[in-house]
Amino acid sequence: MINRYHYFLMAILLVLSGTLSASEDKSKPSVFVSILPQKGWVEALAGDWVEVTVMVPPGQNPAIYELSPQRMTQLSQSSLYFSIGVPFEESWLPRMKEASPKVRFIDSVAGIERQPIANHLAAIPLDQLPPPERRDRHVWLSPTLVKPLLANIKTALVEFLPEKAPFIEANYQSYLRDLDAVQAEMQANLKPVAGHSFMVFHPAWGYLAADFHLRQIPIEKDGKEPSPRQLTELVALGQRENVQVIFVQKQLNQDAARSIADALDAEIIHLDPLAEDFLANMLSISKVLAEKL
Structure with a gap:
């Protein structure tokens, strides 16, 4: 009888522990991002102070991804959304903003000029540039362009969590140092x-x-x-x-x-x-x- 009571008590404690953990997770501000690399950046800067969810699951194509009603519901309960200019956002961002009026939407690539796809090194007259929607969206794959992208993320996180500003700034500077080191090693590899x-x-x-x-x-x-x-x-x-x-x-x-x-x-x-x-x-x-x- 004692052993049975002991196991029963342990089971209750485990359930309560799980409930408390879930409650603690829910107490974190929810942040959505479009693709996985953004998750890494937000977590690198904000640490454990936010819960990050990726809109496009691993293995899915962000050019044709379709949001589920469940995803839309989750988004409506979040605080921030970091977009990055991938194709699915063209049709879905207006709908996401309409369905989630309390969510603040941040353009991670604001201020970064996209280039034509054919040849980034070739000079193209301004009057011959394709429209922005037909230019290369993959700015997150350039170590150089990731720096202003990170600055955009940092600014939004500091505004959202002003009490954590010193922590976020320190993480940002640390990440930039790591990025500079990686960029230098890449230069040596590819020269x-x-x-x-x-x-x-x-x-x-x-x-x-x-x-x-x-x-x-x-x-x-x-x-x-x-x-x-x-x-x-x-x-x-x-x-x-x-x-x-x-x-x-x-x-x-x-x-x-x-x-x-x-x-x-x-x-x-x-x-x-x-x-x-x-x-x-x-x-x-x-x-x-x-x-x-």
């Missing part, structure tokens, strides 16, 4: 291959290429897979550029990339533009590029 070209399915790496004087050759154009004629042209270009590797991402169809890789006898390698740990991901990618180019 020997400066001027080289690499082929990708989805043109996500143009800003990174511009940072380190590389050139990406995208297979996909305007979100569409290449036609048979374009495939032939890409194979010919790959032969001229001596392409030996094609970079793809797991969130997207890889059939066209594999067709070109077969024709070129090139290797297929996965790179993840949506990894949560930005610094580790950038360093890893620089090592892959340095080895394969």
Whole structure:
């Protein structure tokens, strides 16, 4: 009887403990972000003072993601939303703002000028620039452009949690030092291959290429897979550029990339533009590029 009572009491304590933990989690301000790298940045700056939820789950494509009613309900109960300019936001942000009037929406990439996709290093007359919605959205993949992005996040967090401002500022400065160190190591890794070209399915790496004087050759154009004629042209270009590797991402169809890789006898390698740990991901990618180019 004593043992049975003991186990019963322990079970009650465990349930209460779980309830208290859940209550403590709910007491944290809820912050939403669009993609995983933003989660890493918000947590790096705000620490445990906020609960961060990623709108686009791992493995999903932020170009075509559809929000569920449950996600919309969760968002309406949060405090902040950090957007970053990925395609699903074009149709969903107006609806999110209408359904969640109490949520403050922050543009993480405010003040960052997006560039044309084709070639970030080429000078294009202002009257020939494509409209903003057709320019490269992947600013979060440039160590250089991540700095103003981080500043935008820091400013919003300090305004939201003014009592934690010294803590957030210290974390921000610490992250910038780590970012500078990673950027310097990437520069050392990629300097020997400066001027080289690499082929990708989805043109996500143009800003990174511009940072380190590389050139990406995208297979996909305007979100569409290449036609048979374009495939032939890409194979010919790959032969001229001596392409030996094609970079793809797991969130997207890889059939066209594999067709070109077969024709070129090139290797297929996965790179993840949506990894949560930005610094580790950038360093890893620089090592892959340095080895394969």
